[in-house]
Amino acid sequence: MAKILICYYSRSGNTKKMAYLIQKGVMEEDVEVDTKEVKDVRVDDLKDYDGIIVGSPTYYGGPAAQVKDLLDKSIKYHGKLQDKVGGAFSSSANVGGGNETTVLSILQSLLIHGMVVCGDSSGDHYGPVSIEEPNARAEKNCIRYGKRVAKLTKQLHG
Numbered sequence: 001m002a003k004i005l006i007c008y009y010s011r012s013g014n015t016k017k018m019a020y021l022i023q024k025g026v027m028e029e030d031v032e033v034d035t036k037e038v039k040d041v042r043v044d045d046l047k048d049y050d051g052i053i054v055g056s057p058t059y060y061g062g063p064a065a066q067v068k069d070l071l072d073k074s075i076k077y078h079g080k081l082q083d084k085v086g087g088a089f090s091s092s093a094n095v096g097g098g099n100e101t102t103v104l105s106i107l108q109s110l111l112i113h114g115m116v117v118c119g120d121s122s123g124d125h126y127g128p129v130s131i132e133e134p135n136a137r138a139e140k141n142c143i144r145y146g147k148r149v150a151k152l153t154k155q156l157h158g
């Protein structure tokens with residue numbers, strides 16, 4: 001059975017709320033999911049999942065250091081994460097505050113691993129974004145994203 005990791009850093013809870021909304025979407029597709037704070041994820045865990053979705057608050061237009069640290073440590077498995085499904089999400093304070101650049105920065109690392117990234121022709125194109133805590137719009141897009149990533153993971157690894 002396909003298994004997804006949702007891994008996030010969140011200082012004030014907004015990105016955490018997004019993580020659990022994405023989890024809800026994944027569960028709607030009957031895919032197994034672990035949702036963990038980045039401090040509880042060991043780099044060795046990454047190889048055990050078919051899909052990895054990484055979330056961070058937007059810090060100066062990029063991911064928080066805690067998230068970047070895991071991404072940098074993932075070099076231990078360079079070449080071994082190929083063809084897993086990848087995804088990213090972010091909460092920022094402002095519209096135009098850099099949430100999309102944060103998502104793209106995370107996705108860039110996942111693409112370098114050779115992971116398969118899931119965009120969306122409607123909803124949030126690169127991955128869900130929220131201004132502070134998720135409102136109804138962001139909630140919908142988080143759940144939608146969880147479902148989409150879960151479906152793709154099942155197709156590739158189910």
Ligand SMILES: Cc1cc2nc3c(=O)[nH]c(=O)nc-3n(C[C@H](O)[C@H](O)[C@H](O)COP(=O)(O)O)c2cc1C
Nearest residue numbers: 010011012013014015057058060061092093094097
């Ligand atoms: C160090 C730091 C840098 C930040 N940089 C940005 C930024 O560049 N753009 C922005 O819109 N918000 C920025 N913020 C605000 C956070 O991204 C925003 O409050 C987010 O919702 C926090 O998520 P969290 O509750 O998961 O910690 C920054 C916050 C901190 C603490």
